Amino acid sequence: MNAESFASIAALVRARSGIVLTPDKEYMLDTRLAPILKQEGIASLDALALRLRDVRAEPLARAVTEALTTNESSFFRDGKPFDHLRRLLPKLMAMRPAGHRPRIWSAACSTGQEAYSVAMILTDLAIRQAEIIGTDLSREVVARAREGLFTQFEVQRGLPVQYLVKHFRQESGKWRVAQDLRNMVRFEERNLLGEHRALGRFDVIFCRNVLIYFDPPTKGKVLNALAAQLAPDGVLYLGGAETVLGLTDRLTAVPGERGVYAPAIQRAAAS
16 A cells, blocks of 8 residues: 555545544554455555545445444443442532433443443432433444444443343343333434534533544544533543643543543632
């Protein structure tokens, strides 16, 4: 694959998803795009780059972008954000009007484990009337999330056995999320680089281990967009290796908590 072709595909993926592909990631194109080349009958990555220049290649461009998106997830991933959420929700609900339905957004939700983990915590807290929205760029992973069907390997990654027994049903060698839990979550395709005002305000937003794939300007753009959707006393969870420092002045770290951020106006008022 020549340098021009790599740069062309990398530019397309960056424009559509924000993901930055550096030359050392060329191996990803070889492995992840091979099925597309075979399916479309395209001889090489150089030929693919040429095909993508055609304005009629929108479906192909979408498939390439989705193939190069990393979809890594597990139930209760990293643990501590969910422990914090468990402590936070009763406090938030106490400050809301009676009958308030907490709204939680799992951004870049992949195959749905994060959103379903949130639903299990809400169930533990006897909060049944809630709105959980999971969004992802990839049509394929959103479809999987809606289906709520996971392999034995997937449920063994972070899911306590008591939750497996309580909230899942075995089906053809796999495990399906129980219908009552699935009813608590809505999944939809959504690009983090897009416009989110139609989603409304959220009490809690998860956007974890996504910013690491973006360059600083894109990180700042996404963080500002998320801050705009967050309630004044809401909370944003980022990955443990992610930060808002130097990227936005609209969010600030919650003292003593790693990867937990609040609107800067809230922290200023509290001080």
